[in-house]
Amino acid sequence: MREKSKTHVTLIILALTILGLFLANRFLDAYQVRIINLSGIYVTLGLSMNLINGMTGMFSLGHAGFMAIGAYTVGILTMPVSMKEMNFFMQPIVPFLAQVEWGFLPALFAAGLIAAFFGVLIGAPVLRLTDDYLAIATLGFAEIIRVVFTNTQSLTNGALGLKGIPNYTNTWWSWGVALITIWFISFLMKGTYGKAFLAIREDEVAARAMGISLFKHKVMSFAFGCFFAGVAGGLMAALLGTIDPNMFRITLTFNILLIVVLGGLGKIGGTVISAVIVTVMMEALRFLDESIDLGFVQLKGIPGMRMVVFSIILIFAVIVREKGLLKRAKGRELTYVKN
């Protein structure tokens, strides 16, 4: 009975989302649709990071690096051949990629898989570390990716970045992927593997004593998180049309971390809502960066002011609602699916 009504609620939310997207495409202007797209991408990013940090309890700050891998994969694979020639004028692109022109779906898959591959590659040695050591190692990895991408001229076009990536991303793509991510992670957390991730978060010693292989499960969780980070990076590339290595700085990771912390570590519903709120607020608070006319006094615009405001919000959120903005009464959380 409870299961059934839950399925109904899920279906209603799904229908409303589709209707909402349809109406948005119909009536909103390009700028607003773009924000909706970004929201969808940030939902995917927030959830993928929450899987690693919130649900498995690994403090990883490598997200921007895995996004970069995904973004460049999609960029290079989907870009038309003529466009590649124009982009790579300093040094021609490596021959085996020069003639490649894939569809968006296979390119997105490739983006996820390559990011996951690097996730396993870096995760295998690094996930033995815990807490802040892991954070430093993953942060370093993300920076290495950025530096490598800046210097591999014939593969990534270096600091010039890629321009003219086909704009495949629309609201159906961005929110379609977001819904698949929500579904994937919800069902993952409902099954025994997800529960094993939670067990690792709660107590590694006890988890091992219960026969849970830390290495296997941590790498698994990390690879899933990286897969979705890569896919989201690919969506981002196809939304913006232009990417360069400097987009994928540590600040990007912190934006996602902000979403995860506001949404609540380990919570799916909270992450979705906070991803949308944060993305919309990032745009809505843009006026803070510009000069403000209060009538009697002119305030000079300070670029980056909205990030200051956001940091303050984050500090308050962490102090007041340490378990995330969404919290149901009686300690019951809007969390992974309960049986």
Place this chain on the structure above:
Amino acid sequence: MLKIENLHMRFGGVVACNNFNAEIEKGQIVGLIGPNGAGKTTIFNVITGVYRPTAGQIIFSPTGKEQHPLAGLSPDTIAKLGVCRTFQNIRLFGELSVLENVFIGNHLRVKSDVFSTVLRLPHYVAEEKKLYEKSLYLLEKIGLQDTRDEKASSLPYGMQRRLEIARALATNPTLLLLDEPAAGMNPQETRELIQFIREIKQEFDLTIFLIEHHMDVIMEISEKIYVLDHGVLIAEGNPHEIQSNEKVVEAYLGVG
């Protein structure tokens, strides 16, 4: 079932366990006692793979046929072989529900791969249903079925101890190691615990190795007792022999 030979465990200059020998036979309840700091928990940690012994052997043979040397294996491999434990300082998955705690104990026996759990393929759903039924049965067994949705850390102390046992039982062990199961329990709870340990031993065909400070518990249920002092085995025998052993009395009360 379990044979420990010449076990040494050294931490730097500290010898936590020196030349320990023990043998546990199938279906026995064996006690391990000794004053605080005698190295009892260290022996449990070595058996379950938390520490790698400095020297010595631990042979686990669940059916009597195959022999698994446990020294050097990882804790999760040892748990899969059928050795499971509880902890002296309770280590539940505190933020998770009571039911989830027991359910996680089943994970090592899950045959489905991760993708069939995400796609909820019929064979996984059937498997999961069975595991939930088993978990609920175990909860009923320890009398916690009404608190299945509570947070594990919100339970009273005695219940947490029982929940830890249920979680360990969910892994289908053949050898169960209980580290001070009666710690912090009142006499009434302790009586229930003795009854409970006997019941699960019968029902799940277990061999039990336990550390305990409550002498009444250990004397009542153990068939064999090992006494440890400063990492050295000072006595072994049945409860009657241990009670009248001079060395044991000395270790506990000091020399008169």
